[in-house]
Amino acid sequence: MLTTTPLTCVIVDDNEINRLTLEHLVDLTPELSLVASLPGGVEALHFFRQGGTCDLLLLDIEMPNMSGLELAKLLPDPAPAVVLVTTHRTFAVAAFELQAVDYLVKPVEFARFSQAVAKVLAARPTARVAPPAAPTSAEMFVKVGSRSLRVNFDEVLYIEALSTYSVLVMPTQKHIVYHTLKSLTERLPFHNFMRVHRSYIVNMQRIEAVEDYVLKLGSYQVPVGKSYQEDFQRQLRSL
Structure with a gap:
């Protein structure tokens, strides 16, 4: 295997013996160059959200509080190459759905481990990838699963809070994004979006009708919270 710089590597496994083995x-x-060995998905998520990075993530699947599959869906972009490590073969389909580079069954032997590393090295890009085109004024990148998706917010009818996530509701589809409603409120640069309820932000340009402070947007209806009604009426009159 030809490489000049070792791949940085992070291990995540709740079992100490398995962790030491890896x-x-x-x-x-x-x-490979190990940069962190962590006992669970929660700790790993904190590592990445605090700016930690790696080229390769050796990830156990079955862990308390947050499974490896759940963690893999929350990885920041650019996400590391993922090699799943588990005691069961039944997760193979999930591994392919997550586009994991490889899938190792415990106990992991060195020869099989080396094959997985070779796959990771072979999958590394050899050419510089051009950066994505800058979004237009009505577009913004949002975190959806393990990828960043460019969304044209002119097409968004409204945004609904969903625990620590949010749902972008469009005429024919919905996207669950890894942003709270508060963080989206702070990030949205588009003046036509307004918070009308503790759980809803609406695209004022997509309102078709208003009746008793219930907004009709396509086939959907969104209520206007009592504390938001005065500001909503003021904004509506300015359209």
């Missing part, structure tokens, strides 16, 4: 395998592999 650390030993990484130590035996000159193409």
Whole structure:
């Protein structure tokens, strides 16, 4: 395997023995450099959200509080290459759905581990990828699953709070995004969006009718909260 700089590697496994085993395998592999060995998905999510990065994530699937599959869907962009490690073969379909580079079954042998590392190295891009085109004034990138999706907010009818996530509701589809309603309120640069309820932000340009402070947007209806009604009426008159 040809490489000049070792791949940075993070291990996530709630079992200490399994973690030590993977650390030993990484130590035996000159193409890898271990930067963190973490006991769970919650700790790993904190690592990445605090700016931690790696080229390769060796990820256990079955862990308390947050499984490896759940963590993989929350990885920031650009996401590391993921090699799933588990005691069961039944997660193979999930591994392919997550586009994991490989899938190792415990106990992991060094020869099989080396094959997985070779796959990761082979999948690394060799050419510089051009950055995506800058979004237009009505577009913004939002986190959807393990990827950043460019959304044309002219097409968004309204945004609904969903626990720590939000739902972008469009005429024919919905996107669950990894942003709270508060964070989206702070990020939206488009003047035509307005918060009308503790759980809703609406696209004022897409309102078709208003009746008793219930807004009709396509086939959907959104209520206007009592504390938002005065500001809503003021904004409506300015349209």
